[in-house]
Amino acid sequence: MGSDAFEIAINLVKMIVIFLLMVQLxxxxxxxxxxxxxxxxxxxxxxxxxxxxxxxxxxDAVKFIFKEEFIPSRSRKFLFYAAPVMSLIPGALAFxxxxxxxxxxxxxxxxxxxTWGPYRFAFxxxxxxxxxxxxxxxxxxxAYGMLTxxxxxxxxxxxxxxxxxxxxxxxYELALGLSxxxxxxxxxxxxxxxxxxxxxxxxxxxWFGSEVVIPFLPNWGIFYQPLGALLLFITMFAETNRAPFxxxxxxxxxxxxxxxxxxxLKMNMFYIGEYGHMMVASALMTTFYFGxxxxxxxxxxxxxxxxxxxxxSATMASVLTALTFHLVFFAKLFLFLWIFIWVRxxxxxxxxxxxxxxxxxxxxxxxxxxxxxxxxxxxxxxxxS
Amino acid sequence: xxxxxGHVSLEHYLVLSAILFTIGxxxxxxxxxxxxxxxxxxxxxxxxxxxxxxxxxxTGNINGQIMVFFxxxxxxxxxxxxxxxxxxxxxxxxxxxxxxxxxxxx
Amino acid sequence: MLTSGLLFYILAAAIVLFxxxxxMSSNPIYSALxxxxxxxxxxxxxxMLNAPFIxxxxxxxxxGAVVVLxxxxxxxxxxxxxxxxxxxxxxxxxxxxxxxxxxxxLIAGAVYMSSEMIVSGSKxxxxxxxxxxxxxxELFTNYILAFEALGILLLLIAVGAVSIxxxxxxxxx
Numbered sequence: 001m002g003s004d005a006f007e008i009a010i011n012l013v014k015m016i017v018i019f020l021l022m023v024q025l026x027x028x029x030x031x032x033x034x035x036x037x038x039x040x041x042x043x044x045x046x047x048x049x050x051x052x053x054x055x056x057x058x059x060d061a062v063k064f065i066f067k068e069e070f071i072p073s074r075s076r077k078f079l080f081y082a083a084p085v086m087s088l089i090p091g092a093l094a095f096x097x098x099x100x101x102x103x104x105x106x107x108x109x110x111x112x113x114x115t116w117g118p119y120r121f122a123f124x125x126x127x128x129x130x131x132x133x134x135x136x137x138x139x140x141x142x143a144y145g146m147l148t149x150x151x152x153x154x155x156x157x158x159x160x161x162x163x164x165x166x167x168x169x170x171x172y173e174l175a176l177g178l179s180x181x182x183x184x185x186x187x188x189x190x191x192x193x194x195x196x197x198x199x200x201x202x203x204x205x206x207w208f209g210s211e212v213v214i215p216f217l218p219n220w221g222i223f224y225q226p227l228g229a230l231l232l233f234i235t236m237f238a239e240t241n242r243a244p245f246x247x248x249x250x251x252x253x254x255x256x257x258x259x260x261x262x263x264x265l266k267m268n269m270f271y272i273g274e275y276g277h278m279m280v281a282s283a284l285m286t287t288f289y290f291g292x293x294x295x296x297x298x299x300x301x302x303x304x305x306x307x308x309x310x311x312x313s314a315t316m317a318s319v320l321t322a323l324t325f326h327l328v329f330f331a332k333l334f335l336f337l338w339i340f341i342w343v344r345x346x347x348x349x350x351x352x353x354x355x356x357x358x359x360x361x362x363x364x365x366x367x368x369x370x371x372x373x374x375x376x377x378x379x380x381x382x383x384x385s
Numbered sequence: 386x387x388x389x390x391g392h393v394s395l396e397h398y399l400v401l402s403a404i405l406f407t408i409g410x411x412x413x414x415x416x417x418x419x420x421x422x423x424x425x426x427x428x429x430x431x432x433x434x435x436x437x438x439x440x441x442x443x444t445g446n447i448n449g450q451i452m453v454f455f456x457x458x459x460x461x462x463x464x465x466x467x468x469x470x471x472x473x474x475x476x477x478x479x480x481x482x483x484x485x486x487x488x489x490x491x
Numbered sequence: 492m493l494t495s496g497l498l499f500y501i502l503a504a505a506i507v508l509f510x511x512x513x514x515m516s517s518n519p520i521y522s523a524l525x526x527x528x529x530x531x532x533x534x535x536x537x538x539m540l541n542a543p544f545i546x547x548x549x550x551x552x553x554x555g556a557v558v559v560l561x562x563x564x565x566x567x568x569x570x571x572x573x574x575x576x577x578x579x580x581x582x583x584x585x586x587x588x589x590x591x592x593x594x595x596x597l598i599a600g601a602v603y604m605s606s607e608m609i610v611s612g613s614k615x616x617x618x619x620x621x622x623x624x625x626x627x628x629e630l631f632t633n634y635i636l637a638f639e640a641l642g643i644l645l646l647l648i649a650v651g652a653v654s655i656x657x658x659x660x661x662x663x664x
Contacts, residue, residue, distance in 0.1 A: 130543045137550025143559045393499045399602045401503045407595035412514040414587040442540040462648040464557045469652040
């Protein structure tokens with residue numbers, strides 16, 4: 001946190017704004033999902049309320065708020081209330097630690113008869129040095145929300161859904177963590193910002209002591225770690241409990257899974273948790289393998305100087321640059337979120353033994369092999385020069 | 386010294402670690418449920434981890450943090466075997482009381 | 492300085508309260524959930540102690556895997572409220588509590604008496620020695636044998652756990 005009042009205030013506002021940003025994206029995603037699924041299935045989808053059905057979101061929110069609050073009489077009350085919050089918090093915390101754009105540099109200025117020194121605000125809720133480990137740790141806490149929801153509502157379908165969900169999360173966490181080891185080995189850092197700044201410029205790497213530059217490709221992680229990217233992409237679906245891995249909510253077998261007994265706003269919080277996890281997963285994918293907030297072949301310094309040349313002050317230019325690259329990040333984020341939705345409405349669900357076999361017998365060995373090969377190649381290339 | 390409020394020294398962390406260890410030990414001694422006893426053991430191991438990290442921080446020596454890795458690995462392994470034993474007990478007696486452990490043979 | 496002291500006392504109080512709740516809850520599922528809270532709070536404390544990587548691993552290994560396994564197994568059992576949660580015998584119980592308290596006092600007393608001898612405060616780990624890189628270098632050079640021994644231990648544990656919980660005659664329970 002900051003050292004003086006201005007910095008602390010800005011940091012607090014930043015935290016709240018980024019949390020609200022995440023929460024406010026959820027209705028939009030719900031709309032995209034409903035329209036998108038309708039498009040895929042050759043239907044209309046919500047198109048009556050407002051232009052393109054956009055105010056349907058508002059109507060949905062009102063409906064969620066005014067639903068009867070129903071609590072099963074034999075449920076464990078406290079945990080029943082706590083579970084939706086527990087499933088919402090990990091996603092929000094993880095999303096807060098991912099850099100969404102370039103840091104903003106604020107020049108020294110005069111206010112209240114006092115000079116407020118130059119500041120540097122990172123475009124994320126909080127900066128954390130070991131970002132990747134933190135995100136993995138925090139998102140593994142998401143299992144508690146489902147487990148407590150299933151157990152607290154004293155319903156056999158709920159508890160089956162909860163057990164399935166947590167078994168699935170634990171199994172796929174291994175493959176998820178291992179698929180990231182390769183990219184960590186290549187960039188040699190746990191810090192998101194460092195990792196993103198490594199991915200600028202054209203594709204260039206050391207090959208047996210000589211530098212190879214491929215000018216028409218951006219320097220993105222996916223070109224170094226195609227297998228790692230694929231493995232992360234698959235495990236992401238399982239971690240977020242989305243189709244084709246949505247066995248915890250398989251409606252034909254389990255009514256609705258761990259949130260069978262929930263309704264109204266509590267149900268809505270589970271939704272926000274699920275979409276929050278999707279956003280974290282897409283942001284991770286963008287950050288690790290698709291250059292984060294960088295636009296290929298565009299140097300942020302060039303944008304900054306161009307803005308300053310056009311008469312903006314240094315602070316204003318920094319803010320505008322950050323916002324521009326924030327939009328780039330969100331374009332990439334929405335691409336992956338759309339892929340989530342696209343896959344959900346295209347692929348059928350796995351059977352549970354198929355899911356476990358895929359996790360333990362396919363993804364885990366491939367991730368291990370990827371780690372081994374990457375380690376050997378990185379070692380060879382570094383010791384060559 | 387334990388007198389100044391604002392200043393947190395190594396002793397504070399060591400005393401906290403001792404208290405945590407004692408609570409874990411009481412869990413093992415007093416409870417009859419195998420799973421809760423395992424949780425007590427986890428608490429004791431965490432107390433040891435805390436003292437390792439505190440020593441590492443206050444003496445500027447990184448070896449303490451390495452030890453935490455080893456303790457964590459052993460704790461995870463211990464939890465795995467303990468849970469497997471508890472599942473076996475439960476399948477046979479429909480309860481996970483420590484007194485049934487004497488019936489486990491071959 | 493005052494804020495860090497305050498933070499320490501808040502976290503310490505939370506850790507002790509959650510740990511007591513682990514031992515005292517008669518329902519083992521509540522014990523497991525309190526254990527998860529203890530682990531998360533401890534992770535924060537590790538973070539305060541300039542060990543962010545350890546804090547992250549604490550979250551992944553303990554809070555994210557071990558305690559989730561505990562909770563899952565207990566939900567699978569679906570234990571009713573325990574008939575006898577605590578060991579019987581008032582006298583032995585008293586002796587147990589007394590001896591545990593005695594041990595705690597002994598350690599605390601030893602820490603207090605030897606506080607002159609403990610190197611304290613002066614040489615806090617600076618930012619650049621406590622990096623994950625140094626941790627890795629130390630782990631893979633000086634402690635490589637112990638590291639490999641741990642690998643073998645984990646393999647043995649995996650085989651042992653499978654062979655204990657295996658059901659004869661079938662592959663699925």
